[in-house]
Amino acid sequence: xxxxxxETGKGExxxxxxxxxxxxxxxxxGNEFATKPILLAFLSVILISLFFYFxxxxxxxxxxxxxxxxxxxxxxxRNDLGREIIGQEFMRFVPYLFTLFTFILVNNIxxxxxxxxxxxxxxxxxxxxxxxxxxxxxxxxxxxxHGTIKYLKDILFMPGVPKPVYILLTPIEIAxxxxxxxxxxxxxxxxxxxxxxLLLLIFILGGExxxxxSLVMKLASPVAFAFGIALTFFEFLVQFIQAYxxxxxxxxxxxxxxxxxx
Amino acid sequence: xxxxxxLVGYGLAAIGPGLAVGxxxxxxxxxxxxxxxxxxxxxxxxxLGFALAxxxxxxxxxxxxxL
Numbered sequence: 001x002x003x004x005x006x007e008t009g010k011g012e013x014x015x016x017x018x019x020x021x022x023x024x025x026x027x028x029x030g031n032e033f034a035t036k037p038i039l040l041a042f043l044s045v046i047l048i049s050l051f052f053y054f055x056x057x058x059x060x061x062x063x064x065x066x067x068x069x070x071x072x073x074x075x076x077x078r079n080d081l082g083r084e085i086i087g088q089e090f091m092r093f094v095p096y097l098f099t100l101f102t103f104i105l106v107n108n109i110x111x112x113x114x115x116x117x118x119x120x121x122x123x124x125x126x127x128x129x130x131x132x133x134x135x136x137x138x139x140x141x142x143x144x145x146h147g148t149i150k151y152l153k154d155i156l157f158m159p160g161v162p163k164p165v166y167i168l169l170t171p172i173e174i175a176x177x178x179x180x181x182x183x184x185x186x187x188x189x190x191x192x193x194x195x196x197x198l199l200l201l202i203f204i205l206g207g208e209x210x211x212x213x214s215l216v217m218k219l220a221s222p223v224a225f226a227f228g229i230a231l232t233f234f235e236f237l238v239q240f241i242q243a244y245x246x247x248x249x250x251x252x253x254x255x256x257x258x259x260x261x262x
Numbered sequence: 263x264x265x266x267x268x269l270v271g272y273g274l275a276a277i278g279p280g281l282a283v284g285x286x287x288x289x290x291x292x293x294x295x296x297x298x299x300x301x302x303x304x305x306x307x308x309x310l311g312f313a314l315a316x317x318x319x320x321x322x323x324x325x326x327x328x329l
Contacts, residue, residue, distance in 0.1 A: 019327050080306070184317055191320030194327075245313035248306065 014209045017201040022122055022194070037123045040116060044106040077101050077247065085251040086258065093254055096137060100130065101247040104189065108239035111197055112232050119239070122193040124186070131186035134250045139177075142257030151257075185249060192242045196235045203228040268326040275322035282315035 028034040055070025063071060077098045082090040104121065111119030121127050142151045155177055156170050207224030210217040290308035294301050 084306075187321055187324070188313065188317035191317070191324045195320055195323050198327075241309060241313060245310065248310055 014206065017198060017205060021201060022197070024118070036118055037120045037126070040110050040118060040120045041107060041126065044103060044110065044120070048102050048106055073102065074098060081244075081247055081251045085248070086255045089258060093141075093251070097247050097251055100134075100250060101243055104130070104246055105240065105243035108193060108243055109236070111193065111200075111239060112235055119193040119197055121189050121242075122197050124190045124194075127186040127190040127193075130189070130246070131182040134185060134253065135182040138250070138253040138257045141254055145258050181253065185246065189242050189246055192238055196231075196238055199231055200228060200235065203231060268329050272322045272326035276319045279315045279319035282318075283312055286311040286315060 024036045026032060026034045027036075027039075052070050052074075055066045058064075059067060078090075078094050081097055081101070082094045086093060107120035107126070110116045111122070142155070145151070146154060156173050157166055158169065158173065161169060203224050207221045207228060210221035210224060286308060290304055293304050
């Protein structure tokens with residue numbers, strides 16, 4: 001796409017980062033599973049488990065700093081995402097929402113941690129799996145709560161709508177519940193992580209390439225690096241927002257499935 | 263896709279979400295200006311709206327790379 005974009009003179013030209021840069025080859029030759037994103041996913045699970053294990057170990061009434069941090073994260077998901085949105089029966093879903101939130105957040109943060117620097121969710125398979133699990137969770141919850149026929153009737157033929165509108169409404173609802181919701185959930189997370197990582201790559205690799213150029217380009221490279229630093233902070237915000245949004249939307253879909261009447 | 267047509271497509275596709283994000287946060291600022299106590303009530307809604315609108319711009323960006 002950008003093949004003609006940057007022949008800036010010296011050397012063989014700048015080859016801007018593209019989607020191929022996300023294809024990290026495996027460490028061990030034949031083994032397809034020993035790639036960096038998979039190791040990062042395992043590492044995130046280990047880190048989260050250790051953090052919360054040590055946070056809850058000597059739980060006192062007056063919390064220590066670690067316990068306070070762990071409890072803050074948990075109560076954020078439980079109250080602001082669970083109780084606020086799902087309402088009465090929220091405790092059943094808090095483990096799943098909490099797992100989603102912390103898993104996505106830690107994997108996103110790996111995008112700016114110095115030695116790791118690869119957001120796991122920028123490989124789309126991770127995002128697809130989480131969205132598929134959410135899809136099964138909220139449909140299963142709806143079917144368990146309402147019964148299959150009544151649940152399907154409620155979502156496909158919304159009550160309180162004049163009859164002829166169903167010709168227009170029902171295909172849209174089918175597309176929404178079966179296709180659009182899991183697809184946009186996964187693509188939103190993936191696209192944010194992909195675009196963020198790509199931006200960081202462009203500014204930092206570009207800044208380093210500019211250092212090898214003429215004097216004018218050498219003077220321009222600190223600007224590129226400064227943008228890289230600013231974007232790193234921005235990426236931190238975006239990563240937190242994306243983890244929050246994924247969990248928030250999951251909670252909203254579950255709330256919609258469990259809700260009694262419109 | 264030949265040439266930079268996908269970039270032009272992405273640029274056009276980013277008009278809508280750009281306007282949408284601006285309008286969402288304009289509504290949030292208006293709401294907080296009228297009633298500062300509503301800040302924490304409106305904030306999750308503002309971020310939810312922002313993420314939903316931003317998602318469309320990012321689909322365009324990803325498709326510009328893929329195609």
